[in-house]
Amino acid sequence: MLYKNLTAKELYASICVTSIIEEMFKTGLKIGSTQLAVSAMEELIVRGDTDIIQRGLDSAFKEGHVKIGTSMSTMIARSLSESCREADPLLQCFGKFLFKAKTNDPFTEFVNYPGLEFRSSRE
Numbered sequence: 001m002l003y004k005n006l007t008a009k010e011l012y013a014s015i016c017v018t019s020i021i022e023e024m025f026k027t028g029l030k031i032g033s034t035q036l037a038v039s040a041m042e043e044l045i046v047r048g049d050t051d052i053i054q055r056g057l058d059s060a061f062k063e064g065h066v067k068i069g070t071s072m073s074t075m076i077a078r079s080l081s082e083s084c085r086e087a088d089p090l091l092q093c094f095g096k097f098l099f100k101a102k103t104n105d106p107f108t109e110f111v112n113y114p115g116l117e118f119r120s121s122r123e
Contacts, residue, residue, distance in 0.1 A: 021040050045087050
């Protein structure tokens with residue numbers, strides 16, 4: 001069998017079009033597949049497309065595809081907090097915050113959280 005040892009990393013590396021990875025990420029969130037969502041999200045991080053992640057997660061939480069306190073949100077939080085150090089420090093900070101978020105609109109909660117240390121230089 002030719003594809004028996006194909007890794008996720010090799011699979012994603014073979015897909016040159018980022019919009020396909022974005023669709024895989026959104027599909028994983030929508031159908032509740034943690035493996036698909038998080039692996040595609042990590043590929044987007046590697047590619048530096050963290051804006052796609054932010055938009056996709058915001059939409060998934062607001063539409064109810066991902067809920068706070070579930071294994072999906074925990075895996076997303078863990079991945080963001082560990083994988084975004086270099087790629088997007090703000091998204092890394094959001095990942096850490098996601099562990100303590102209370103609402104299913106965690107981005108708004110994150111922005112309004114008292115004591116948030118990571119602020120834009122424009123504020």
